[in-house]
Amino acid sequence: MTSSELRNLKKQKEEAVDDDDGISQLSDALLIQILSLLPIDEAFTICILSKRWQYLWTLVDNFYFTCANYSDIKSYTGERLDDEEDSCRDYHQINPFATLSKNSICNFELLDLAKGDDMDLLSLVPSFVFPNLKNVKIVISPE
């Protein structure tokens, strides 16, 4: 088929598929593959989109986090706030990373970790037990 024939066909068909509605046709597996390419904190914000999306992000296979400073990641893995525990129990989201499916994670990357925080990293280890981890990359920023 020549390219001009292709172009004609394309024109004819363009309208027919225009009313297809975007990503709702994509499978959960495909959405998870896309979410896996986002930094983990961005993947997490996806939970706000709708109930279908609430737990999709917890099945990502990459844990990417760029910490401008260590306090960022601490705020995600930090302690539950007692007074809010009851009101938020349904969402498990005071410590959102606790809801991650630990078995799914294959790649773990912490970028731009500030110097000096690397020691504190040890205290994070209990939060990050990923049985199927294959690659780990931790980059400490020079200054």
Next chain:
Amino acid sequence: MASTTETKQKKMLILKSADNDEFEIEESVGVQSETIKNLVEDGFTFVPLPNVYTKALIKIIDYLKKHANKTDSNDEEIKTFDKDFVNTTFDDLFELVSAANYLHISCLMNMLCQTIADRIKDKSPEAVRKIFHINCDYTPEEEAKIRKANAQAFEGQFDESLD
């Protein structure tokens, strides 16, 4: 360049889209798709693709043809082609990623997923909802609760654009 006789000897495949258009392509071009490759290995030369619409199939055939002729010298050309290929609407990208997934073309899948991820990065939840055609089924109270519990995740500047 292939001579005329060689061209005649090339094995050809027919792909049939979900909307019943047929496309003839060289077998060597088609087998970059794992799905097509498996069918070819089982002796099929006619490949119905009930999950791939013509619009996406035309673009994917273009992609396969370009990438089948990959050599050291046209690396830049292919990069430009790829960049152009993904420079389209979100709806087109979703259609293409579905098709590439069904056809098991991993390099295309990776490129499309990465493009979609890069383009929704930094977008506001409202913008992402519109882009993905999501109906929010949280009550305003439920949404407020999640936002409040994770204030740090929903702070800061978001990109509201839909492109």
